Amino acid sequence: MSQQRSERPAGSDSRPARSAAGLSADGSPGHGLPERGAPASELPDLPEATVARLPEYLRALHVLADGGGDVVSSEELAQAAGVNSAKLRKDLSYLRSNGTRGVGYDVGQLIDKIEHVLGLNQHRAVALVGVGNLGQALAGYGGFGSRGFHIAALFDADPTRVGDRIAGLSVRHIDELAEVVATEHIAIAVIATPAHAAQAVADALVDCGVTSILNFAPCVLSVPENVDVRKVDLAIELQILSFHEHRKSTLTALPEAIS
Amino acid sequence: MSQQRSERPAGSDSRPARSAAGLSADGSPGHGLPERGAPASELPDLPEATVARLPEYLRALHVLADGGGDVVSSEELAQAAGVNSAKLRKDLSYLRSNGTRGVGYDVGQLIDKIEHVLGLNQHRAVALVGVGNLGQALAGYGGFGSRGFHIAALFDADPTRVGDRIAGLSVRHIDELAEVVATEHIAIAVIATPAHAAQAVADALVDCGVTSILNFAPCVLSVPENVDVRKVDLAIELQILSFHEHRKSTLTALPEAIS
DNA sequence: GCCTGTGAACACGTTCACAGCA
DNA sequence: TGCTGTGAACGTGTTCACAGGC
Numbered sequence: 001m002s003q004q005r006s007e008r009p010a011g012s013d014s015r016p017a018r019s020a021a022g023l024s025a026d027g028s029p030g031h032g033l034p035e036r037g038a039p040a041s042e043l044p045d046l047p048e049a050t051v052a053r054l055p056e057y058l059r060a061l062h063v064l065a066d067g068g069g070d071v072v073s074s075e076e077l078a079q080a081a082g083v084n085s086a087k088l089r090k091d092l093s094y095l096r097s098n099g100t101r102g103v104g105y106d107v108g109q110l111i112d113k114i115e116h117v118l119g120l121n122q123h124r125a126v127a128l129v130g131v132g133n134l135g136q137a138l139a140g141y142g143g144f145g146s147r148g149f150h151i152a153a154l155f156d157a158d159p160t161r162v163g164d165r166i167a168g169l170s171v172r173h174i175d176e177l178a179e180v181v182a183t184e185h186i187a188i189a190v191i192a193t194p195a196h197a198a199q200a201v202a203d204a205l206v207d208c209g210v211t212s213i214l215n216f217a218p219c220v221l222s223v224p225e226n227v228d229v230r231k232v233d234l235a236i237e238l239q240i241l242s243f244h245e246h247r248k249s250t251l252t253a254l255p256e257a258i259s
Numbered sequence: 260m261s262q263q264r265s266e267r268p269a270g271s272d273s274r275p276a277r278s279a280a281g282l283s284a285d286g287s288p289g290h291g292l293p294e295r296g297a298p299a300s301e302l303p304d305l306p307e308a309t310v311a312r313l314p315e316y317l318r319a320l321h322v323l324a325d326g327g328g329d330v331v332s333s334e335e336l337a338q339a340a341g342v343n344s345a346k347l348r349k350d351l352s353y354l355r356s357n358g359t360r361g362v363g364y365d366v367g368q369l370i371d372k373i374e375h376v377l378g379l380n381q382h383r384a385v386a387l388v389g390v391g392n393l394g395q396a397l398a399g400y401g402g403f404g405s406r407g408f409h410i411a412a413l414f415d416a417d418p419t420r421v422g423d424r425i426a427g428l429s430v431r432h433i434d435e436l437a438e439v440v441a442t443e444h445i446a447i448a449v450i451a452t453p454a455h456a457a458q459a460v461a462d463a464l465v466d467c468g469v470t471s472i473l474n475f476a477p478c479v480l481s482v483p484e485n486v487d488v489r490k491v492d493l494a495i496e497l498q499i500l501s502f503h504e505h506r507k508s509t510l511t512a513l514p515e516a517i518s
Numbered sequence: 519g520c521c522t523g524t525g526a527a528c529a530c531g532t533t534c535a536c537a538g539c540a
Numbered sequence: 541t542g543c544t545g546t547g548a549a550c551g552t553g554t555t556c557a558c559a560g561g562c
Contacts, residue, residue, distance in 0.1 A: 049531060055498040059477060073543065082479035086533055093545055101544045102540045118498050119505025126497065137396035138493065143477060147494040148501065187504050188497065211507060212500035214493075218318060218402060220341040228503045230496050234397065234473075235406040237489050238385065238447065239314040239377050241471035242407065244487045245446050246378025248470060308553055332521065344521095345555055352523055360522045361562040522561085529554070538545080 046117070050091045056081045057088070058114045059147075065107050073104040120148035127186045127210070129155045129201050130193035131164070131171050134216060138192055139167045152184040157197065174204065181208040188212040195219040202229075305376070309350045315340045316347070317373045318406075324366050332363040379407035386445045386469070388414045388460050389452035390423070390430050393475060397451055398426045411443040416456065433463065440467040447471040454478040461488075 046054075060080035064072055074092075078085040092099065095113055099105040115121060126149050128139055135154070144150055154171045156162060164171045172180065180186070189210045191198050198217035205213060212228045215221055218236075221229050305313075319339035323331055333351075337344040351358065354372055358364040374380060385408050387398055394413070403409055413430045415421060423430045431439060439445070448469045450457050457476035464472060471487045474480055477495075480488050 047531070051502050052495075052499055054502070055492075055495040056479075058498070059495075060479075075543085080479065084533080086535095087531090089544065090532080090546080097545090099544050100540065101538070102542045104543070117502065117505075119501045119508075120498065124497075124501055124504070133396040133399045137392040140392045141493065143494055144497075147498065149494070149497050188500050212504050214496050214500060220315075220319070220339065226507070228500055230500060232491055232493075232496060233314075234400065234491075235402055235408070236311075236314040236318075237473050237491060238383075238403075238408050239317070239379065239406065240311055241447050241473060241487055241489060242378045242383055243310050243313070243376065245383070245471050246376075248485070249378075306553070334521085343555080345557095346553090348522065349524080349554080356523090358522050359562065360560070361520045363521070520562085522559105524559085525557095527554100527556075529552105531550100531552075533550075534548085536546090536548105538543105540542085540544095 046094045050094055053081070053083065053087075053091055054114050054118060056083075057091070058111065058118070061107055061111050061114070065111065070107050071104045072107055072110075074099070077105065115148070118148070124149050124188055125152035125184045125186045126150065127153045127155065127177075127181060127184075127189040127205075129174065129177075129189060129191050129205070130197070130217075131156045131161055131166060132192065132194075135192035136166055138190060138216075139169065149188075152186055153180045155180075157193075174201070177204055178208045181205075181210060186210060188214070190214045190216065191221075192216045305353045309353055312340070312342065312346075312350055313373050313377060315342075316350070317370065317377070320366055320370050320373070324370065329366050330363045331366055331369075333358070336364065374407070377407070383408050383447055384411035384443045384445045385409065386412045386414065386436075386440060386443075386448040386464075388433065388436075388448060388450050388464070389456070389476075390415045390420055390425060391451065391453075394451035395425055397449060397475075398428065408447075411445055412439045414439075416452075433460070436463055437467045440464075440469060445469060447473070449473045449475065450480075451475045 057077065060077060061072070064077070064080065074085040074089045078088040081088065089099075092105070092110070095117060097105070097113065098109065123145075126144075128135055128151050131139065131154050135156075139151055139154055151167070151169065154166060154169050155174045155177060156171050157174045159173065161171050162173045187210060189205045189212070191201050191205075191213060193201055195217045196219075198215060198219050199221060202213060202215070202221045202223055206223055206227055211226060213221065213223070213230070215229055215231045216233075218233050221231075223229055316336065319336060320331070323336070323339065333344040333348045337347040340347065348358075351364070351369070354376060356364070356372065357368065382404075385403075387394055387410050390398065390413050394415075398410055398413055410426070410428065413425060413428050414433045414436060415430050416433045418432065421430050421432045445467075446469060448464045448471070450460050450464075450472060452460055454476045457474060457478050458480060461472060461474070461480045461482055465482055465486055470485060472480065472482070472489070474488055474490045475492070477492050480490075482488055
């Protein structure tokens with residue numbers, strides 16, 4: 001499932017929304033899919049919705065592993081991950097997973113498999129652009145290392161911020177982007193700039209060869225089709241909750257139907 | 260139609276369950292209920308996917324309005340929001356929307372309608388729990404006011420932080436939660452605590468009557484079914500991007516199909 | 519002509535229910 | 541007797557394509 005080109009909102013909720021603005025970028029009709037028997041045969045092309053849940057399973061598995069568990073049933077793991085067990089089993093079946101019937105899944109094996117599928121074997125270097133309020137918080141977030149990433153560089157356009165040290169890194173000017181992206185082998189970047197700067201930053205990132213962007217700026221980014229964009233927008237999340245609040249409050253005004 | 264009730268861990272998936280408990284509330288054909296709680300056209304029960312996109316349309320509309328536009332076609336608006344126009348039109352049709360054929364949509368009217376549906380007429384008060392790195396950044400984020408929300412109170416469990424002033428608000432101890440939630444009429448809360456504290460905070464929030472939670476802690480929350488939880492997890496977003504990176508790099512190893 | 523609104527077709531995702539194996 | 545793995549049924553969401561009105 002390639003991401004569609006243009007831009008697509010990919011926020012918090014499990015938005016599998018594959019909004020393809022144009023045409024069938026990814027093989028719709030008769031796109032000779034990579035041969036089944038193809039030896040390279042890494043990824044057994046997973047549904048996007050499954051991909052979005054694997055990280056949650058992984059987190060739950062790590063918790064179980066820390067707790068000393070070595071085998072887990074689909075029911076237990078599903079509960080820990082907040083899904084139902086049928087969905088979990090279906091998801092894991094896409095990994096040609098090796099559970100043991102009558103027993104469950106080996107925790108360690110499953111962790112390895114999921115990490116492998118997600119490409120987390122190699123610690124990935126991430127660039128963070130924009131060290132304002134949010135950017136600083138993200139830079140300071142400690143949870144990355146344990147989950148397969150490290151922030152390799154910080155950038156900002158504001159000369160007064162360049163040189164600041166945040167979380168052990170020195171803030172560099174955005175003009176140095178290309179150089180650093182190359183030397184650090186960065187493929188993933190986080191945009192934490194104001195909205196008005198985000199598109200220019202995205203363009204610069206793409207020019208440097210970055211192919212995955214996590215966008216915290218409240219705007220739509222336009223990027224080539226080979227670049228993946230995911231979006232996190234706090235206000236949008238709150239507005240969705242607001243809708244449900246609104247709905248709940250009008251529902252309580254209605255007579256209670258049967259229970 | 261059976262919906263699992265019980266304590267559903269509303270964690271990751273964060274799709275508020277559409278309780279289909281046999282309510283024909285909205286316009287069943289021919290059953291014209293004479294009186295609704297709110298006669299002024301309440302919620303025409305929208306698909307969840309549509310709800311998730313309305314905020315994006317709203318943002319795009321505000322940009323257009325600021326630019327002086329007063330009418331917009333579905334094609335233009337769709338582009339600005341990063342979706343395709345068929346989807347946009349379908350979404351708006353759920354709002355019994357009033358576009359003009361051959362012309363387009365009135366920007367101002369559409370803004371009003373979406374804001375109304377999302378319940379953004381009333382500025383909603385939001386509580387933020389956890390003023391660490393991320394919490395402080397969220398508190399300092401200025402984008403709320405213009406989008407229908409304001410942070411009404413900050414809480415933390417750490418006594419050394421209580422009393423700090425952040426973004427014009429004084430941090431209060433979590434023990435004061437119930438009191439403040441009541442006086443400020445807070446229905447929505449943001450959890451920005453470490454994972455190990457999040458469930459306890461969620462329980463406390465629910466006890467106070469909070470019915471919508473935006474969870475930044477990397478864990479699954481278990482809440483009663485009438486409470487909506489949405490989750491934002493940075494590491495998960497990056498891991499999803501990592502998968503696509505991984506896939507792209509194995510694909511380039513394959514012979515290029517035609518483009 | 520242009521553009522909205524929408525049924526119908528299609529694609530995707532979830533759930534069920536049971537076959538198959540330890 | 542479990543519990544996994546999975547086809548098939550079902551439901552949701554997206555796209556198409558055209559009817560309807562300006």
